[in-house]
Amino acid sequence: xxxxxxxxxxxxxxxxxxxxxxxxxxxxxxxxxxxxxxxxxxxxxxxxxxxxxxxxxxxxxxxxxxxxxxxxxxxxxxxxxxxxxxxxxxxxxxxxxxxxxxxxxxxxxxxxxxxxxxxxxxxxxxxxxxxxxxxxxxxxxxxxxxxxxxxxxxxxxxxxxxxxxxxxxxxxxxxxxxxxxxxxxxxxxxxxxxxxxxxxxxxxxxxxxxxxxxxxxxxxxxxxxxxxxxxxxxxxxxxxxxxxxxxxxxxxxxxxxxxxxxxxxxxxxxxxxxxxxxxxxxxxxxxxxxxxxxxxxxxxxxxxxxxxxxxxxxxxxxxxxxxxxxxxxxxxxxxxxxxxxxxxxxxxxxxxxxxxxxxxxxxxxxxxxxxxxxxxxxxxxxxxxxxxxxxxxxxxxxxxxxxxxxxxxxxxxxxxxxxxxxx
Numbered sequence: 001x002x003x004x005x006x007x008x009x010x011x012x013x014x015x016x017x018x019x020x021x022x023x024x025x026x027x028x029x030x031x032x033x034x035x036x037x038x039x040x041x042x043x044x045x046x047x048x049x050x051x052x053x054x055x056x057x058x059x060x061x062x063x064x065x066x067x068x069x070x071x072x073x074x075x076x077x078x079x080x081x082x083x084x085x086x087x088x089x090x091x092x093x094x095x096x097x098x099x100x101x102x103x104x105x106x107x108x109x110x111x112x113x114x115x116x117x118x119x120x121x122x123x124x125x126x127x128x129x130x131x132x133x134x135x136x137x138x139x140x141x142x143x144x145x146x147x148x149x150x151x152x153x154x155x156x157x158x159x160x161x162x163x164x165x166x167x168x169x170x171x172x173x174x175x176x177x178x179x180x181x182x183x184x185x186x187x188x189x190x191x192x193x194x195x196x197x198x199x200x201x202x203x204x205x206x207x208x209x210x211x212x213x214x215x216x217x218x219x220x221x222x223x224x225x226x227x228x229x230x231x232x233x234x235x236x237x238x239x240x241x242x243x244x245x246x247x248x249x250x251x252x253x254x255x256x257x258x259x260x261x262x263x264x265x266x267x268x269x270x271x272x273x274x275x276x277x278x279x280x281x282x283x284x285x286x287x288x289x290x291x292x293x294x295x296x297x298x299x300x301x302x303x304x305x306x307x308x309x310x311x312x313x314x315x316x317x318x319x320x321x322x323x324x325x326x327x328x329x330x331x332x333x334x335x336x337x338x339x340x341x342x343x344x345x346x347x348x349x350x351x352x353x354x355x356x357x358x359x360x361x362x363x364x365x366x367x368x369x370x371x372x373x374x375x376x377x378x379x380x381x382x383x384x385x386x387x388x389x390x391x392x393x394x395x396x397x398x399x400x401x402x403x404x405x406x407x408x409x410x411x412x413x414x415x416x417x418x419x420x421x422x423x
Contacts, residue, residue, distance in 0.1 A: 034317045035065045037090040039080065041073045041304065045271045049337040053330050057321060064317060077102075077379075080309070084108045089309035091318040095140060097131035097303050098372075098379030104139040105376040110308040113138045115319050127301045128343040130371050141326040142343035144334060145303035146266040147369035148198060149362065150288040153278055156181070156261040157286070171202045171228060171293040178237040178262075186237030187262040188251040189229070191244040191393045193385035195264055197300045200225040201370055204295020207381065208410070210373050213418045217385070218407030220423055221295055227399040228293070230392055244390050252276075264290070266302065270339040270358055287361035289368065298370030305343070335359050341366065377414045384409035 042050055047070070054066050069090065071079055077099060083089040085108070095103065103109050116138050121129070128145035132138055160180045168177040178186035189195065200206065205222025208215050216222055232238060239260045241247050255263045256276020265273075270285070279285050290299050306322045308315055324330060331342035332352040339358045347353050354360070372378055385406045392402035407420045 033063050033065055034314055035067055036092060036314055036318055036321055037067045037069060038092040038321075039069050039071045039076070039090040039094060041071055041076050041094045041096075043268070043271075046268075046334065046338045046340065049334055053325065053333055057324050061320075064321065066321065081106070081108060084309050084311065087311055089311060091309060091312045091314050092322055093307050093309055094143070094304055095307045096379070097142075097145075097301070097305070100132055100139050100305070100307060101134040101374050101378060102376040103307065104134045104137070108310050109139045110310055110312060110315055110318075111137050111139065112141075112308060112319060116141075120323075123344045123346050125343055125345060125366070127366060127369055127371050128303060128305075131301075131303075131374055132305060134374055140305045140307035141322055142303060142305040143326050143331070144268075144305075144340040145301060145343050145366070146268060146341055147299040147301050147362075147365050148195065148264050148266050148290065149299065149365040150187075150262055150264055150290055151255065151269075151273065152262045152286040152288055153255070153258060153260075154284050154286045155278070156185070156258065160261070167288055168291050170291045171199060174291050175228070175232050175235070178232065178235060181237050181261050183236050184239050185260055186235075186239075187232065187264075188239040188247075188254055188260045189233045189241065189264065190247045190251060191233075191241060191390045192247070193382050193389040194300055194302075196226060196229050196389055197370075198264075198290045198298055199229040199293065201296050201298030202291075202293025203228060204293070208373055208375075208415065208418065210375055213415070215407045215410050215415060215418050215420045217410065218404040219421045223400050223403045225293065225295075226389070226392060226403050230399055233393055241393075244394075262288075267339050267341050267358070267362055282357075285358070287358065287365070289365045292368075297368045299365060299368065301366075301369045301371045303341075303343070380414055381410060384413070 040047060040050060051068065054068060058064060058066060080089065080093050124142055125145060128142040132140045132142055162180060168174040200222045203221050203225035205219060205225045206216035239254055243250060251263045252269065252272060254260045256273055256278055258278035273279055273285060274282050306325055308318045308322065312318055326343065328344050328347040328350060331344060331347045332350045334340040335342055335356050336352040339356065341359060341362055342348060342353060388402040388406045391397045392399050404422065411418055411420055
């Protein structure tokens with residue numbers, strides 16, 4: 001009996017060893033899970049959608065875990081630059097368009113030129129795609145392009161006796177159109193240089209021309225656009241904007257509560273607008289393309305996309321995820337939930353996008369939008385442009401003096417070998 005029990009125990013031990021060895025062999029054969037760190041700058045509503053998109057990716061790719069880290073949008077540059085230089089950057093970073101050329105020039109990004117297919121290059125919208133190409137290389141993929149437009153409250157338009165066929169088609173017409181509303185209820189304009197740009201381009205002005213090394217922001221046409229913006233800003237119909245530091249939130253609040261008929265903003269703001277009392281019915285929100293001026297038409301192209309940090313050990317896995325996040329189906333999810341514009345032409349053929357009234361209303365605006373020069377200093381031009389615009393709007397300086405002041409500051413700080421054009 002003893003010998004039989006010992007033999008049985010021995011067989012059991014052998015079996016245990018065999019099973020354990022099999023488990024070890026299976027574990028060795030199974031690919032080790034890859035954890036990708038992704039730094040996100042989206043707002044709260046967009047991040048909810050982002051998490052659902054990532055969950056779907058992880059389910060389809062069980063060998064990948066995504067560590068989503070929230071980074072405040074206004075801190076992204078400092079945090080990303082510091083982390084990558086210290087060798088502690090994320091695998092993937094959500095970048096604003098102006099970041100890409102700058103980070104690429106500083107050696108903070110992984111060159112993905114060889115990874116991008118010809119089909120992808122054709123599919124991305126040109127205005128969005130341009131910002132991810134710098135110095136002959138590709139540094140990222142666009143996710144959500146945007147442009148400023150005019151949002152309007154249809155109910156307030158109706159109360160003012162305005163029909164859709166009577167919408168202004170030019171910037172001078174917008175000036176007189178605003179007067180149809182009671183004092184302070186026509187339009188809320190921000191004291192922000194980014195918001196001024198459609199008027200600068202509309203009057204034939206410009207910012208900079210890298211090819212000819214010219215600074216145009218202080219010339220007579222740019223000044224005329226700035227003056228037209230100030231005239232509307234200061235008109236009786238404009239909502240009084242006396243708190244420049246909080247005017248984004250103040251504009252949103254006034255518009256959502258039906259205190260003003262029009263604001264200038266981008267697609268990112270619609271999720272917030274539709275939570276306002278005046279837009280419980282989303283059909284009350286109208287989209288008006290910023291009208292053309294006597295010298296042209298334009299709206300600044302902005303937006304965000306994804307880049308891969310230099311030094312990552314997971315470049316292949318990171319690119320695969322980045323491609324998924326910028327794919328047509330993923331973009332359709334953001335379009336459906338957050339009204340973010342897709343960056344791919346193919347996305348606009350999907351039902352979730354085609355049936356989104358706000359997305360389709362934005363397309364005409366994107367077609368007349370203007371891309372800023374893709375240069376490392378692209379995000380720095382506003383450091384002096386913004387304060388000068390505020391001085392112009394509060395009456396501290398004339399439009400001419402403020403715009404020339406901006407031009408001279410750009411030459412001194414950013415473009416020393418450029419010529420300031422004054423005529």
